[in-house]
Amino acid sequence: MDLDALYQEIILDHYKNPHHKGLREPYEAEVHHVNPTCGDEVTLRVHVSGAGEDAVVEDVSYDAEGCSISQAAASVMTDLVIGKPLAEAMSVHETFLALMQGRGAVEPDEDVLEDGIAFAGVAKFPARVKCALLSWMAWKDATSQALDQTATPVTEETR
Amino acid sequence: MDLDALYQEIILDHYKNPHHKGLREPYEAEVHHVNPTCGDEVTLRVHVSGAGEDAVVEDVSYDAEGCSISQAAASVMTDLVIGKPLAEAMSVHETFLALMQGRGAVEPDEDVLEDGIAFAGVAKFPARVKCALLSWMAWKDATSQALDQTATPVTEETR
Amino acid sequence: MTVTDTRHALPGLLPGLDLVRADFPILGRTVAGGNPLVYLDSANTSQKPQVVIDAMVDHLERHNANVARAMHTLGAESTEGFESARDKVAAFVNAPSRDEVVFTKNASEAINLVANTLAWNGPLQVGPGDEVLITEMEHHSNIVPWQLLTERTGATLRWFGITDDGRLDLSDVDDLITERTKVVSLTWVSNMLGTVNPVADIARRAHEVGAIVVVDGAQAVPQMPVDVQAADIDLLAFTGHKVTGPTGIGVLWGRREVLDQLPPFLGGGEMIETVTMARSTYAPVPHKFEAGTPPIVEAVGLGAAVDYLAALGMDNVRAHEEAITAYALQGLASVSGLTVLGPQRAELRGGAISFELDGVHPHDVAQVLDSRGIAVRAGHHCAKPAHKRFGVQSSTRMSSYLYTTPAEIDALVDGLEYTKKYFKVS
């Protein structure tokens, strides 16, 4: 079992010094997600501006309790989505998801995933994939709730 | 599998020409028993006279549907208990029960069981033991109900 | 002539039947003083191929651990074995999503899960004035749960009758399927009469009035291709031990919208999202309905079993059953005093054939056959109402499966003639 493939330096760095941590205002939606198997938890808020094709991820703030993988994943995620047009952020999410579900067979794209490529090793540890995805799932859920709340009707494509 | 050990001539005779069959009056109790696995059924009435140590099995009448073993067992049972003091009939019942549950290791006593010894072979066929006991169980149940109905208190020993 | 003799090359038999039989260790057994086993009780439970047994042994000897909760190597291997069985089962019945496959302990629990939870508060709750519709040809496992539900909630239980030739009597369908009907639950293939029911037609009618459609697939899934999407039903129950898998596992497939609307059934580990002493929230399906340690080694066995069936091809299995059933109906017709219950044409039925033999009680028939190594079932086959409909208390049932040979049917027919002689009926 190659432990270092899982616990890359980048992951341990984000774990020790998480980015964008803490709950902030303003936000349109807050969600609380749990990993039922281990109890890891995340409370996450999103602040989205604009709507439809113009929607932008203004901020993602969170409070989380969990293992190194889940903590680091939350930190890397915020780096990757904050400030991006929503459509682009969603596409990064898809790329990360594909990497995680690839059982180690997917080559990570550093241009898209930046520090996220450090999670390539996690894909080989099925039990830990959920840890890496916890905050991403929370973000997706919160974003969809935030969009539901905006007055402008949301097109199917952006959801 | 020794089929003839199971289907003794005596059994087949009782099956073809059952004794004491049909429901008769008078009776103090009637019961309906079913073998849940196969659906075999017996409706059985008992007529008991006297009480306590003087109780006598005056009549046992029945209507039954089922396999050769269950039919023959009902017929043999009536031969064995009708006209006997209840305590003695119960003791015959115990002897028959012991034979049936002996997995073929119990020597049958012809003096007590008469035609009932033909069932010795049944004890080696666990699936058929229930067939042989269906009417005996019904008789025991009906008798206990009959005794409950008699005004004279029933002592523990006779039940 | 041995029971594996292939001189009878009926059209439709599985290619390489001898090799298929060699997959099943028990078929090499002798019983009753040296007679080869003629196993004609597969509707009761099927035999297991070596590949299923080996998968279970490999799991127990090398990968055993609890699932989901364990994050060590064995836990990951065990979880992989368990969850990939869910994928296989989903594919086997063409479920749109693996998450719609719930593992239960048997088909009975799968049906009870639905009937029990419909009693509780929720969008599908059944109450006074509501009706549950079943049929007179159901196995007790698809009758008693609905009796309990309707008795306990004040709803009404109704049922389709059976025609003289053993098919569902649909003449009063308009009276039976109404706005009051909340649930229609019926068997796809009868375990007593063999009848194959027009499930898709009934589902369509039921959906017109907004009822949910539960199908007992315990006999159908083993012997014919089953596609839950094509049949457009809502819930399907079946059982591992009849599809060459082990006991201790059953399957409830359900459309996600329906499963999501049912409240929890059993509470406990694995079915929760979070628990406090005051209240709990529940995991999404399928886990919501899988409280406690699931049947892990059983799922591994079931996965191997449906793989085995898929490799044979369910169309081929169905063709084999139909060929054997036709041959058996023919053979049984040659026995005087024998009456087959249910449809007389093989293409209308599955591989279970119940019959009466004049003058010999089914127990005695089964006993004599057993002395010749032939295993059939005698009794009411957990279908008392269907027996009552035909005025019989019990019957003898032969049931074939993918390993059954025509020579085994011959052995049965010979055995029945011998039975008549033994009991001195002409």
Added chain:
Amino acid sequence: MTVTDTRHALPGLLPGLDLVRADFPILGRTVAGGNPLVYLDSANTSQKPQVVIDAMVDHLERHNANVARAMHTLGAESTEGFESARDKVAAFVNAPSRDEVVFTKNASEAINLVANTLAWNGPLQVGPGDEVLITEMEHHSNIVPWQLLTERTGATLRWFGITDDGRLDLSDVDDLITERTKVVSLTWVSNMLGTVNPVADIARRAHEVGAIVVVDGAQAVPQMPVDVQAADIDLLAFTGHKVTGPTGIGVLWGRREVLDQLPPFLGGGEMIETVTMARSTYAPVPHKFEAGTPPIVEAVGLGAAVDYLAALGMDNVRAHEEAITAYALQGLASVSGLTVLGPQRAELRGGAISFELDGVHPHDVAQVLDSRGIAVRAGHHCAKPAHKRFGVQSSTRMSSYLYTTPAEIDALVDGLEYTKKYFKVS
């Protein structure tokens, strides 16, 4: 030093421990690139001795048939295997009658059977004003069923708290056990804290007010002699896979008077006396509670498992667990930054030890240990409320069993030191 090294000859260890280990094929496995398996997750599920696996294989290859209903040779053999498992289990917990042993799918179903049926009409029915009493140290499987029952019937759920040293807080027993208490349900041994509870004392108090006493024996039955008559309880639940048996089977033992008073749970084949379309009557216990095809091959495996344990002697198993637990508590105490949750003395506890390691999340502890072949569990162990009581979200748990060696505990302690180094906590 290998993990089977016997240089540590602790008093109390099972005699012939090497030979005992040789009974378990999986213990010969290596994991994680050649490390011998150090399996310290037995409270989650136990490993299986060869004799259990062989009994199951023999059943599947030679005796497989459905039970009770089948009257042929295989059916008789299978029924014999299944029903003799009931005898063995009854003897194992000293049940007064074999008929009081109900086979379920796991411990969770056994508890749910009771909680679910108490909602329905019957002499023991629970309703508004009634109270159900549990404890804060229960496994979710002994919490959620009672939440569902009390929510659905309007009854009230109450619970014993936990003391700082991890024992039941009985200080408010007079307030908790009252005339309103209808059911007291508690675990005999905690799967998280290891605590052994004074079940007999609590049962006595509960019986004084006429409550029924349900005991979750999932952790107790595997590791100590259990005598249901001596403890004077009413119902006991446990699970096959933790007593060296297979998954897919659990046990509900109940006093006959209590079982007789509970209405049916699942409806279906085998649990009936007679069925008409209009109504059904039910078979006596245990069959009343065993709808559908039971876990047959699983019962055969469970029978072999309790025979195996009985041959080792449950007093010896308990002595072994106590010796290993004492040794482990000592070893863990040597790891700085490590805090054990629950009682600190081996004689007060079972073989599950949950702990925290400062600065490293349990997932990460388990992962690093796994890379050295050591299998432990990380998470809430299906005991969220007990974790919350101690202000922790999750913990790491090592759990030993009859095959655990002191050298395996040494490997764990070494692994924990390595973990601290890996995560750079001193």
